[in-house]
Amino acid sequence: MNNRLKVLRAERDWSQQDLADQLDVSRQSVNAIEKGRYDPSLPLAFKIADVFGLAIEDIFQREGAEQ
């Protein structure tokens, strides 16, 4: 699964730790999700969407989908 986490984070000038704190997860989790090494569960994906004020599909796209 592809995601725009890094771009969205850059737009807000947040570090991985800033985002991790808001999501109440570890910095490693944010790093793994951002690099596409780990796909978050649906509840965590909703939480990420809430933090950015976007819909899930605005952040995560299926593999091969246009960004």
Added chain:
Amino acid sequence: MTDAIEEKPEVAGRSPAFWGAMMGISYACLGGLAATGAIEGVALLMLMMVPTALMIPAIKSANRRVDSGGNACFAKGEAQKRYLKRVAISTSIYMVSMGALVFVAKTPDVAFFWVVLSALAPGLAILGVFWAIGRLIVEEQDEFLRMLIIRQSLIATAIALSAATIWGFLESADVVIHLDAYWWAVLWFVGLAIGAVSNRVEYGAWGAV
């Protein structure tokens, strides 16, 4: 904006990985000495306390990292703190019970009840570590870290069970020497370390056990 995971706080002292490696090397040396018959019986039991004692600096080092906000190996979290506390208690009980086991082994004419009790106690203390890992899986709120811990445990289980099965059949055929069964638990802990390396390669983080 920081791009990666590298923003580690400064933490004094050796890392938990260093002490873990020291434990692994100590167990490997003891395993080698025991397999070749160079040491056995009470001497082996006494020397088994050395690698376990290395858990103390390992736990202290891990606690320093948890308190400082964590790095690539240990994340900040209450579940990890409770886990480390439980492992510290189990390790302490193990050390004391090993002392008792050595004492009973060296004392003549001990009642059978005390022989059984002293032999059971170290095993039960190690069960405490298994229980602590189980509780960590239940209590860890970070789903990514929980997945890493489960992955580590499965890799360790696969290695230990596979080795035990192969060795068992080889032993039945008198190809290899007899090994006391607690060595499979030791191998399981080595498997946890291998699982951590696998996590690092696959997911970029070591895990939390």
